[in-house]
Amino acid sequence: MRTTLSIVAILAxxxxxxxxxxxxxxxxxxxxxxxxxxxxxxxxxxxxxxHAVSSTKENRDGSTTFRFLLNAKGTGVGAVSGTxxxxxxxxxxxxxxLGPVAYGLQTQKTRLISRGRGQNLVxxxxxxxxxxxxxxxxxxxxxxxxxx
Numbered sequence: 001m002r003t004t005l006s007i008v009a010i011l012a013x014x015x016x017x018x019x020x021x022x023x024x025x026x027x028x029x030x031x032x033x034x035x036x037x038x039x040x041x042x043x044x045x046x047x048x049x050x051h052a053v054s055s056t057k058e059n060r061d062g063s064t065t066f067r068f069l070l071n072a073k074g075t076g077v078g079a080v081s082g083t084x085x086x087x088x089x090x091x092x093x094x095x096x097x098l099g100p101v102a103y104g105l106q107t108q109k110t111r112l113i114s115r116g117r118g119q120n121l122v123x124x125x126x127x128x129x130x131x132x133x134x135x136x137x138x139x140x141x142x143x144x145x146x147x148x
Contacts, residue, residue, distance in 0.1 A: 024055040037112055039119040039143035046087040048074015063098035084115040103131040119143040
């Protein structure tokens with residue numbers, strides 16, 4: 001899904017910004033990109049604002065924890081139907097690094113809500129990486145009736 005790729009790109013930018021240990025940084029950035037709505041079989045051009053918060057913490061055991069929060073809020077228009085949509089996307093990410101070992105969890109909740117009679121797209125993704133490098137991905141992508 002294009003949304004996931006866009007969010008990952010934004011997280012990489014936020015992570016690269018760097019912060020002093022224990023400090024959080026916050027930024028706002030406009031966005032505009034297409035999202036394919038599989039519920040209504042059309043592309044929706046969404047526009048809005050990303051709000052990103054990142055922090056880094058050095059732990060007592062010598063590890064470092066990186067935390068990211070990204071909220072995206074916007075609106076969109078269906079390319080075929082002209083239907084108006086609300087777009088909401090939230091990503092929470094926390095990873096800890098100790099030497100060559102990294103582990104953590106990332107969750108993403110995406111909502112594309114039709115203001116018309118169309119169905120609403122709901123996507124939930126969870127990615128977990130344990131200290132042995134095992135990656136577990138759980139994804140739920142479904143359609144819900146308007147107003148649900």
